[in-house]
Amino acid sequence: xxxxxxxxxxxxxxxxxxxxxxxxxxxxxxxxxxxxxxxxxxxxxxxxxxxxxxxxxxxxxxxxxxxxxxxxxxxxxxxxxxxxxxxxxxxxxxxxxxxxxxxxxxxxxxxxxxxxxxxxxxxxxxxxxxxxxxxxxxxxxxxxxxxxxxxxxxxxxxxxxxxxxxxxx
Numbered sequence: 001x002x003x004x005x006x007x008x009x010x011x012x013x014x015x016x017x018x019x020x021x022x023x024x025x026x027x028x029x030x031x032x033x034x035x036x037x038x039x040x041x042x043x044x045x046x047x048x049x050x051x052x053x054x055x056x057x058x059x060x061x062x063x064x065x066x067x068x069x070x071x072x073x074x075x076x077x078x079x080x081x082x083x084x085x086x087x088x089x090x091x092x093x094x095x096x097x098x099x100x101x102x103x104x105x106x107x108x109x110x111x112x113x114x115x116x117x118x119x120x121x122x123x124x125x126x127x128x129x130x131x132x133x134x135x136x137x138x139x140x141x142x143x144x145x146x147x148x149x150x151x152x153x154x155x156x157x158x159x160x161x162x163x164x165x166x167x168x169x
Contacts, residue, residue: 060074087123
């Protein structure tokens, strides 16, 4: 497996992973009619993999057999109460490759990136009811901090739980 920064030409492949992961991973959490209408071509137009600005989101991709099979996006925290934290904005793996260590490799690389940027703590938002995600993050020492919100993601309202973790011992 190779992990590298995303490049502009990766947008459609990353979007395909993103959409498939939502369609499979959230099928019991979000309406089926909503999930079936998601299109990778539309999602790909929202990515900006060309920026080098450390204040903007940065995406890394995992590749196997010359194909993108997962990605993670990090950025400075968007939450005003913890501006000194880094944020794991997204982490998705193609469902056909779940359970193979790709997510673990991506999250380790994302944590390293945030630590290299000087962050000592990180946070993420997890879709409420996402038991698979909760097990994954708890195994990586993320814990809920008690904050819950309703947000709009891809045009749909979702409830999310905030998790945090220490990046450096």
